Amino acid sequence: xxxxxxxxxxxxxxxxxxxxxxxxxxxxxxxxxxxxxxxxxxxxxxxxxxxxxxxxxxxxxxxxxxxxxxxxxxxxxxxxxxxxxxxxxxxxxxxxxxxxxxxxxxxxxxxxxxxxxxxxxxxxxxxxxxxxxxxxxxxxxxxxxxxxxxxxxxxxxxxxxxxxxxxxxxxxxxxxxxxxxxxxxxxxxxxxxxxxxxxxxxxxxxxxxxxxxxxxxxxxxxxxxxxxxxxxxxxxxxxxxxxxxxxxxxxxxxxxxxxxxxxxxxxxxxxxxxxxxxxxxxxxxxxxxxxxxxxxxxxxxxxxxxxxxxxxxxxxxxxxxxxxxxxxxxxxxxxxxxxxxxxxxxxxxxxxxxxxxxxxxxxxxxxxxxxxxxxxxxxxxxxxxxxxx
Numbered sequence: 001x002x003x004x005x006x007x008x009x010x011x012x013x014x015x016x017x018x019x020x021x022x023x024x025x026x027x028x029x030x031x032x033x034x035x036x037x038x039x040x041x042x043x044x045x046x047x048x049x050x051x052x053x054x055x056x057x058x059x060x061x062x063x064x065x066x067x068x069x070x071x072x073x074x075x076x077x078x079x080x081x082x083x084x085x086x087x088x089x090x091x092x093x094x095x096x097x098x099x100x101x102x103x104x105x106x107x108x109x110x111x112x113x114x115x116x117x118x119x120x121x122x123x124x125x126x127x128x129x130x131x132x133x134x135x136x137x138x139x140x141x142x143x144x145x146x147x148x149x150x151x152x153x154x155x156x157x158x159x160x161x162x163x164x165x166x167x168x169x170x171x172x173x174x175x176x177x178x179x180x181x182x183x184x185x186x187x188x189x190x191x192x193x194x195x196x197x198x199x200x201x202x203x204x205x206x207x208x209x210x211x212x213x214x215x216x217x218x219x220x221x222x223x224x225x226x227x228x229x230x231x232x233x234x235x236x237x238x239x240x241x242x243x244x245x246x247x248x249x250x251x252x253x254x255x256x257x258x259x260x261x262x263x264x265x266x267x268x269x270x271x272x273x274x275x276x277x278x279x280x281x282x283x284x285x286x287x288x289x290x291x292x293x294x295x296x297x298x299x300x301x302x303x304x305x306x307x308x309x310x311x312x313x314x315x316x317x318x319x320x321x322x323x324x325x326x327x328x329x330x331x332x333x334x335x336x337x338x339x340x341x342x343x344x345x346x347x348x349x350x351x352x353x354x355x356x357x358x359x360x361x362x363x364x365x366x367x368x369x370x371x372x373x374x375x376x377x378x379x380x381x382x383x384x385x386x387x388x389x
Contacts, residue, residue, distance in 0.1 A: 006316065006352060006353060006357065006361075007317045007350075008353060009152075009179060009293075010352070013204065015252060018204060018205055021245060021248040022242075022248075029042060030043075033237075033240065034227065043240055050244055050246070051067075051243075053250070054211065057250055057254050058213060064188075064213055064215060064216055065211055065213060066211060066212045066231070066233050067230060067238055067239070068197075068209075069209065069239070070200075071100075071178040071210045072199075074210045075102040075174075075197045076106050076223065077212055077220070077222075078145075078195040078214075079093070079110070079145060079174060080109075081223060082194075082219065082221075083142065083143055084221045089140075090141060090142040093110065093115055093141075093142065094145070095117065095120070096145075096146055096147070097333070098122050098128075098337050098338070099147055100178070103147065120133065120136060121337070124339050125153075125338065126150055126153045126155040126285055126337065127157060127158070128158075130162050133165055141169070143172045144162070144166045144172065145173075146159060147175065147178075148176065148177040148179070148186070149180050149183065150285065150334060152284075153286075153290070153294070153296045153334055154290035154294025154295075155289060156286070156290060159191055159193075160192065163175075167192045172194045173192060173194050174194065174195040174196070175191060175195070175197070177197060179202060179291060180198075181198055181254075182202070182260065183292055185257070188215070193213070194215040195212065195218065197213075203249050203250065203253045204252065205245050205248070206241070209242030209245070209246050211246070222235065260292075260355060261292045264354075264355075267293070267353050268292060268295055271351060271365070271366065272295050275297045276297075278299075278370055278373060280300035281298070282297065282298045282300075283297055284296040284298055284335060284340070291352075293352050293353035294352055296348060296351075297351075298340070298345065300343075301377050301380050302347050302377055304346055305320060306376055307349055308349055311349075316365050318349050318350060318352075320349055331346050332348060335348055351365065
């Protein structure tokens with residue numbers, strides 16, 4: 001069997017239909033959209049058309065869409081920009097212990113500027129309790145940041161309920177929705193959100209481009225200095241091929257969602273069921289409120305990194321969690337926040353499915369996982385001696 005890719009939460013392959021739309025802007029339509037001449041004007045028209053398309057899909061207006069280099073920049077602009085803009089009103093920020101580092105590290109960086117940050121705990125499934133959100137609100141609370149769906153364990157947070165709490169208390173609500181488009185319905189009005197971050201390469205678009213939705217009337221300071229692009233919020237020449245590709249990828253993700261989700265859920269459930277049939281395996285994340293293509297499991301008595309190397313040798317690409325933290329020797333902060341022991345957390349792997357995966361591939365992956373786990377455990381003195389305790 002050919003190599004099998006099951007790391008779609010890290011990145012997705014570029015859709016051929018997306019590349020087709022991008023190609024003219026990599027070749028003949030090369031103008032700078034800020035230029036006043038014909039070449040610039042033509043590209044400006046395409047840029048604004050893409051903005052209008054994505055705004056319509058998200059339930060926003062074109063004036064509320066700002067393009068960035070990806071999800072990390074969008075999260076940084078949302079959190080730092082809004083916190084600094086609202087500093088005269090308060091300095092308290094609320095987030096959760098399972099956020100992506102683009103959110104957690106950004107919030108912690110603001111502590112050095114004098115902001116107060118409350119990091120909420122989660123339950124065993126990595127889910128935050130809306131009541132904890134409500135109780136954490138103070139008179140000086142200005143911003144609440146909760147991800148839509150977790151990139152490591154796939155748990156879907158109760159963001160609609162949390163958004164209502166934020167709105168009732170006149171607090172800005174930011175959602176890291178990087179894992180959501182193509183997997184979940186995303187409508188900014190339904191989510192009661194003020195700031196929402198996306199990244200194109202998570203839904204079969206190009207790398208290096210993302211967007212930030214900023215609800216009309218939301219004050220936010222810019223982080224980069226230079227030109228007046230993106231209505232003064234994000235200086236720098238726009239990534240036109242990337243933006244055109246992102247618009248097409250988003251259009252496809254929305255139009256194919258109803259067909260895509262049940263197929264992913266069937267593959268996911270088969271993979272989960274097969275893993276749980278093995279000895280001493282634990283499913284991580286919520287059993288039902290999870291992304292359709294996410295499988296995160298812990299195998300006792302082995303190191304997840306060793307299992308990943310074995311799978312890679314056998315042609316299967318998976319991961320131990322966030323691609324942005326690969327190479328770290330520390331166990332997943334998400335799994336530890338959910339109450340897992342360090343030993344069990346170190347035995348975790350994440351398999352994230354995509355549109356090109358098949359049931360035949362799932363069955364092959366289950367076979368090689370079992371072979372690899374059995375081999376690794378046969379070399380583990382801890383596993384061999386577990387019956388002597």
